Amino acid sequence: MSNPSLLILPGDGIGQEVMAEVRRVIDWFGAKRDLAFDVSEDLVGGAAYDAHGTPLHDDTMAKAQEVDAVLLGAVGGPKYDDLDFSVKPERGLLRLRKEMDLFANLRPAQCFDALADFSSLKKDIVAGLDIMIVRELTSGVYFGEPRGIHTEDNMRVGVNTQRYTEAEIERGARAAFDLAMKRDKKLCSMEKANVMESGILWRDVVTEVSKDYPEVELSHMYADNGAMQLVRAPKQFDVIYTDNLFGDILSDCAAMLTGSLGMLPSASLGAPMANGRPKAMYEPVHGSAPDIAGQGKANPIACILSFAMALRYSFDEGADATRLETAIEKVLADGVRTGDLLGDADTTPVSTSGMTDAILAALDASL
Numbered sequence: 001m002s003n004p005s006l007l008i009l010p011g012d013g014i015g016q017e018v019m020a021e022v023r024r025v026i027d028w029f030g031a032k033r034d035l036a037f038d039v040s041e042d043l044v045g046g047a048a049y050d051a052h053g054t055p056l057h058d059d060t061m062a063k064a065q066e067v068d069a070v071l072l073g074a075v076g077g078p079k080y081d082d083l084d085f086s087v088k089p090e091r092g093l094l095r096l097r098k099e100m101d102l103f104a105n106l107r108p109a110q111c112f113d114a115l116a117d118f119s120s121l122k123k124d125i126v127a128g129l130d131i132m133i134v135r136e137l138t139s140g141v142y143f144g145e146p147r148g149i150h151t152e153d154n155m156r157v158g159v160n161t162q163r164y165t166e167a168e169i170e171r172g173a174r175a176a177f178d179l180a181m182k183r184d185k186k187l188c189s190m191e192k193a194n195v196m197e198s199g200i201l202w203r204d205v206v207t208e209v210s211k212d213y214p215e216v217e218l219s220h221m222y223a224d225n226g227a228m229q230l231v232r233a234p235k236q237f238d239v240i241y242t243d244n245l246f247g248d249i250l251s252d253c254a255a256m257l258t259g260s261l262g263m264l265p266s267a268s269l270g271a272p273m274a275n276g277r278p279k280a281m282y283e284p285v286h287g288s289a290p291d292i293a294g295q296g297k298a299n300p301i302a303c304i305l306s307f308a309m310a311l312r313y314s315f316d317e318g319a320d321a322t323r324l325e326t327a328i329e330k331v332l333a334d335g336v337r338t339g340d341l342l343g344d345a346d347t348t349p350v351s352t353s354g355m356t357d358a359i360l361a362a363l364d365a366s367l
């Protein structure tokens with residue numbers, strides 16, 4: 001059997017630096033755990049614009065459709081800020097999400113004990129936190145028609161439309177219930193059924209889907225209360241399923257419970273391919289960080305944790321995903337820190353590759 005395939009799209013700025021570190025981790029799993037991947041690399045974002053005049057070449061898009069998983073770094077940078085909207089680096093990312101039909105965005109919010117002091121919340125509220133937000137990614141108010149700005153009675157009117165079909169709600173719900181089955185079997189669905197018809201339909205469809213998952217304890221919460229509960233007592237949640245708009249806000253809110261942007265991975269999943277694996281793209285939440293790009297200061301952990309998610313969700317290698325996460329936890333517990341994780345600590349920060357050196361050493365020690 002051939003090895004599973006990975007397409008690596010480093011993108012711009014620190015995307016290129018952190019992805020170089022992920023390649024070292026991928027090589028480690030090939031050499032030490034007999035988990036070899038066929039890795040290819042291509043351009044996205046500003047790098048693709050510089051080479052091809054487009055943020056995503058058609059050939060790259062075709063490759064992304066064929067591989068078992070895509071790993072993306074980050075796109076964008078000041079150099080591209082004045083480009084036309086149609087060729088901005090972010091368009092490359094949006095095209096990948098849209099054409100691969102990645103409808104379920106998984107955003108874990110996990111608090112490593114060693115970093116609990118970093119949260120803006122009290123340590124005992126976030127220590128040990130491990131929740132997963134599943135955000136519907138391809139529909140809802142960001143895509144609904146009609147939309148636009150027009151003039152009525154000499155006044156400008158801005159319009160966006162929240163629109164969900166049953167099928168769109170259902171497929172995301174199934175992804176969320178499947179995840180809950182692999183975790184603590186608790187799912188909280190969030191909408192605004194008190195004021196929005198789309199919320200009433202959302203609650204109805206999720207309740208219907210729950211009949212296929214009798215082991216999962218389902219609850220419903222209005223999204224505004226959900227935001228309050230996330231900062232009041234976030235550990236009450238396991239998996240949260242919510243729509244595109246609420247998910248955008250709630251996942252950023254949950255992410256910040258855990259400290260630095262440099263620690264946050266994500267996955268976007270679509271329908272199963274012929275080999276049973278879901279269409280999938282894994283990427284850190286952070287951007288290209290032009291302020292520190294090229295200086296060896298970027299924290300590679302978000303991108304390395306995104307690869308751990310690929311091991312778990314695309315390749316069914318949960319034990320090795322845990323091995324990698326545990327190695328990262330150990331390195332942090334040992335006090336190894338990139339600059340973004342220093343806080344008030346009187347420690348000398350390690351470089352981007354220094355952090356990976358420590359993670360690889362911890363992986364070696366795990367054998």
Ligand code: NAD
Binds near residue numbers: 074077
């Ligand atoms: P950013 O995430 O790039 O950076 C925000 C802050 O966090 C910066 O101070 C940065 O130094 C720091 N930071 C981010 N990742 C870090 C890491 N791994 N290690 C250490 N520090 C880290 O967001 P921004 O500054 O608003 O945007 C910069 C560019 O990135 C823009 O062009 C924006 O459009 C783009 N962007 C891309 C993505 C993506 O590719 N998914 C996401 C967000 C922003």
